[in-house]
Amino acid sequence: MAAEMIIDMTKTYSGRAPIQARLRYEVEASTVLILFGPSGSGKTTILRSVAGLEWPEEGRIQFLSRIWLDTKSGIRVSPQDRQIGYMPQDYALFPTYSVAGNIAYGLGALTSPDRNRRVAEVVELFQLQGFEAAKPRELSGGQQQRVALARAVAPRPQLLLLDEPLSALDAPTRLQLRGELRSLLKQLALPSIIVTHDWSEALTLGDVMAVMGKGLVHQVGKPHEVFSRPANAEVARIVGVETVVQGEVLEQADGLSTVTVNGTRLKGLSNNAIGAAVYVCIRAEDVVVEQAGSGMTSARNHLKGVVRDITPQGVMVQVLIDCGFPLTATITRGAVEDLCLVPGASVIAAIKAGAVHLVPKSG
Ligand code: ADP
Ligand code: MG
Numbered sequence: 001m002a003a004e005m006i007i008d009m010t011k012t013y014s015g016r017a018p019i020q021a022r023l024r025y026e027v028e029a030s031t032v033l034i035l036f037g038p039s040g041s042g043k044t045t046i047l048r049s050v051a052g053l054e055w056p057e058e059g060r061i062q063f064l065s066r067i068w069l070d071t072k073s074g075i076r077v078s079p080q081d082r083q084i085g086y087m088p089q090d091y092a093l094f095p096t097y098s099v100a101g102n103i104a105y106g107l108g109a110l111t112s113p114d115r116n117r118r119v120a121e122v123v124e125l126f127q128l129q130g131f132e133a134a135k136p137r138e139l140s141g142g143q144q145q146r147v148a149l150a151r152a153v154a155p156r157p158q159l160l161l162l163d164e165p166l167s168a169l170d171a172p173t174r175l176q177l178r179g180e181l182r183s184l185l186k187q188l189a190l191p192s193i194i195v196t197h198d199w200s201e202a203l204t205l206g207d208v209m210a211v212m213g214k215g216l217v218h219q220v221g222k223p224h225e226v227f228s229r230p231a232n233a234e235v236a237r238i239v240g241v242e243t244v245v246q247g248e249v250l251e252q253a254d255g256l257s258t259v260t261v262n263g264t265r266l267k268g269l270s271n272n273a274i275g276a277a278v279y280v281c282i283r284a285e286d287v288v289v290e291q292a293g294s295g296m297t298s299a300r301n302h303l304k305g306v307v308r309d310i311t312p313q314g315v316m317v318q319v320l321i322d323c324g325f326p327l328t329a330t331i332t333r334g335a336v337e338d339l340c341l342v343p344g345a346s347v348i349a350a351i352k353a354g355a356v357h358l359v360p361k362s363g
Contacts, residue, residue, distance in 0.1 A: 002026045005033070005191075009059030009069070011045055019215040021046045025208045027064065029189040034202045034223060037212030037238060043195040044089070046212075047161050050193065051086045052079035063159060082159075085152035089163040089195075091144055093136040099123070099147050100132040106155040118154060125184075126150040142173040149181075153188065160185075160192035166201060178204055179360070199227065199241055203279050203359045213238050224279055228326075233313065242284040242318075242328035246361065249276045256300070256353055264324035267300045268356030277361040286355035287329035289319060291339050292346040299350035303327070307345045310336065321349050 005027050012018040019042035025033060035043040048054040050061055052068065055076065061069040068077045085106075093102050100119050107115045123129055126146040136144055145165065152160060165181065166174045182205055185192055196202055202209055202223045209223040211230075218238070219231040227244040230236035247259040249272045257270045261280055272278055288299065305323035312318075317336050319329045327349055341347070 003028070003064050004062070005064075006060060006062040007046065007050065009046070009049055009056035009061060011042075011049060011054060011056040017215055019045050021049075021210075021212075021217050023210050023217050023220050025220060027191050029191070030186050031191045031207045032185060032205050033191075033193045034206035034209040035193060035195045035212060036197065036199070036202050036209050038197060040214075041212040042215045043212055044163055047086075047163055047193060047195055050159075051084050051161055052077065052082050053086070083155075083157050085155065085157035085160040085190075087148050087152045087160075087162045087165060089167065091136075091148035091168070093144060093148055093151070095136055098133050098135060099128055099139070102136070102147055103150045103154050105151055122150045122154045125153075140173075141169050142177060145169060145177060149184075153190070157190070160188075160190050162192060162194045164195050164197075167196070167198070181205065199239060199281070200357065200359045203227070203244070203281070203361075211235050211238055227281070240283060241281050241357075242330075243280070243282040243287075243326070245280050245325045247278050247280040247358070249274050249278060249358070257358055259356075259358060261325045264303060266303070266351070266356050267353040268358045269354055270358035272358055272360060278358040279361050281357040281359055282327065282351060282355060284318060284328040284330035286351060287321075287327060288350040289321070289329050289331055289335065289339060289341070290348040290350055292348055297350050298352070300353040301349075301351040301356065303349045303351070305347055305349050307341055307343050307347055309343060310341060321347060323349055 004024055006024040008022050010018050010020045035046060037043055045054055049056050058071050067075050068082055103119050103122055104115055107118055123132060128146055166177055178201055194205055206223040209226050210217050211219045211226060213234055219226055219235045224244045227239050227241050230239055245261050247261040249257050249259050251258040252274060256267045257272055259266050259268060259278060259280055303323040305321035307319060308322050309320040310317060316330050317333055319331060321327045321329060
């Protein structure tokens, strides 16, 4: 039997719609599950239920061969006995404890020399040398994040739960720590569940992604597949990026990268190395459709394509264009008529370089 995580739970806060999560996925050494969804969709509630900090009124939570919750047979394993590393969204560092004190917090079962050794090891792993005696308030946001992660990892948990681990950071720090987090998780060979509503984080960090909306899991799959093939309109709306294709960086000049996707060249903003494998991500609303042979625009990308499919979506229309790769555009019904768009029509898809997001592809 494959090693699996099974979450099948219902949690109802009084006066609110129930949060019902149903998902299972295979767990390998460092599998990262992304819980993705807008604010209020129930991500933190699921994470806290897995940690044993919330008690679903009904359901079953099983990690590998360990059953942590089974309301039918009355199994309720305490948080302490689950061996989980949990990092809440606000980090919840102890303000009066030093960095070393925070990291040592979960190591009470060790002898004093063993505890000191483990703290030193983790301090080094998270590059916190020299800050052992500092208090959390004396640290930058990025350093506080590292301490919170170090504290979660120090007791050698079996599963790591991170609630929006990068959301409190400024954009450059977030980008840097995103890469570090990815290598760290691989290095630790520790399965984890990461909550985020940032799609570039989901793509970079995730092996499996569960899309949540209003207390329900709508789709589970590989992140790039979920982004490019949302199961329904609800998922498409939640993930908000319709084209995700794999590409390779060919050139870098003036802050622009040229990537190739299945032979089609595009320009996007990024600082990925030449030769790097990337996900090329484009929101359908950022694609302008022009009749083939029409005039110049300021957009850096003009891709020749053929209309494959036209699907009405409320007041807008989704147009699927084959540009050597499938590209989705969202335009108005009026535009479809003005451009005489029908399946088979030749068009130009114009996209500003700033709307071509290049996200490093992991592993
Ligand atoms: P997310 O992490 O996706 O933002 P949450 O799991 O925090 O979502 O919340 C899901 C829903 O449950 C929200 O409507 C929220 O207001 C409600 N909720 C969360 N925690 C509590 C609580 N302790 N008491 C009452 N309602 C709660
Ligand atoms: Mg939350």
